[in-house]
Amino acid sequence: MKKIKIGITQGNTDRTGYNLILTAFEEPVSLELSHPIIYGDKEIAIQQRRILNLTTNFITINSTDEVQDGRLSLLQCGDSEQKALQDLRAGNTDALVITPTREPFSAPIGSTEMLINEDVRTLERDFDCQHPRIAILTNQVPAKETEKEAFEEKHLHIYGPYPIKEFFEEEKYMFFDGIITSDKKEATEAFGALAYEYGIRFYAGSNLIITSPFRFETTSLNHAMYIATDIYRNRDSYDLERENPLPKLFHDKREDRNNNNQVE
Numbered sequence: 001m002k003k004i005k006i007g008i009t010q011g012n013t014d015r016t017g018y019n020l021i022l023t024a025f026e027e028p029v030s031l032e033l034s035h036p037i038i039y040g041d042k043e044i045a046i047q048q049r050r051i052l053n054l055t056t057n058f059i060t061i062n063s064t065d066e067v068q069d070g071r072l073s074l075l076q077c078g079d080s081e082q083k084a085l086q087d088l089r090a091g092n093t094d095a096l097v098i099t100p101t102r103e104p105f106s107a108p109i110g111s112t113e114m115l116i117n118e119d120v121r122t123l124e125r126d127f128d129c130q131h132p133r134i135a136i137l138t139n140q141v142p143a144k145e146t147e148k149e150a151f152e153e154k155h156l157h158i159y160g161p162y163p164i165k166e167f168f169e170e171e172k173y174m175f176f177d178g179i180i181t182s183d184k185k186e187a188t189e190a191f192g193a194l195a196y197e198y199g200i201r202f203y204a205g206s207n208l209i210i211t212s213p214f215r216f217e218t219t220s221l222n223h224a225m226y227i228a229t230d231i232y233r234n235r236d237s238y239d240l241e242r243e244n245p246l247p248k249l250f251h252d253k254r255e256d257r258n259n260n261n262q263v264e
Contacts, residue, residue: 003034004094004232005064006225007075007084010040011099016216018048020099022056024218025072033229035067037093039080064092081105088208095209095228098201100216108210111203114178115191115214116227125238126204126231132177136160137167139183164190200224202231209235 011017021038022045024030038045042060049056058072064087067073077083081098085108088096098105107113124130138161162172164183168190173179181187191199191214199214200223211228213220 003069004229005035005037005067005092006228007037007039007064007087007093007096008225009080009084009097009099009101010038010045011080011101013041013044013048015048015052017099017101018045019052019054020213020216020218020221022049022052022054024221025058026054026056028070030222031070031072034225035069036072036225037061037064037067038072038074039077039084039087040074041078042074042076045074085208088210094232095211097221097224097228098210098212099221100213105212107203108206108208111206111208111210113184114202114204115188116200116202125235126202127177128234128238129177131157133175134158134178134180135162135167135172135176137162137164137179137181137183137187139164139186200227202227 008021011020017040025036030036038058045058056072058074059068061067061073061075064075075083084093084096087093124132134157136158159176164181164186167173167179179187200220201212201214203210203212209228209231211224211231213224
């Protein structure tokens with residue numbers, strides 16, 4: 001199975017960024033699924049490794065073509081986010097994990113930030129989820145007669161609206177594949193209490209695969225990498241299955257009816 005190249009921005013250049021990254025790759029088993037590439041500064045990485053008393057080894061590379069199997073790479077650059085996005089858009093890497101910083105990440109135009117953990121996720125192509133069940137959340141109390149109604153459009157089953165607080169407190173999210181809400185602040189706070197160490201951010205709606213840990217925790221960073229790898233493989237499989245669709249094998253009788261109703 002192909003190992004994909006995943007770029008990882010260095011995040012804050014103090015202990016927080018490199019503590020998260022170097023701790024995550026201290027064990028060789030973390031290098032088995034992908035070729036991780038840190039975008040950052042070699043001297044800062046070495047300094048922080050010494051301060052943190054970590055033994056994580058990495059090689060310094062000048063381009064993504066120089067990655068080695070089973071080795072953590074560091075690509076020397078100034079602005080890590082800018083260079084990492086540049087390589088991702090050019091196809092030099094397959095996915096990108098944004099290590100959190102004090103400044104919010106500027107997501108690509110047209111993308112939508114999604115919060116994901118083991119229980120809350122969707123999208124047919126990215127997550128191999130057929131006919132996903134979507135919940136609509138609102139701060140307004142929904143009418144009881146519409147709360148259980150669903151409608152289908154493009155294979156989507158949409159339910160709601162539900163009050164945000166009760167939706168998470170009563171664990172209704174367990175019955176859905178995805179959630180849509182216009183109240184980002186309250187939903188993010190509720191998700192934060194739910195996600196624990198496995199929560200991540202995924203920037204959907206773009207051809208680029210970009211994830212980010214929801215928390216400054218090693219497990220969250222690892223999960224962001226696992227999800228990025230899964231999304232890449234799911235997209236590859238989804239597109240391959242639909243590459244050469246079979247020709248239409250049936251005749252639509254509605255066409256006959258329309259032709260017969262035409263006045264000559």
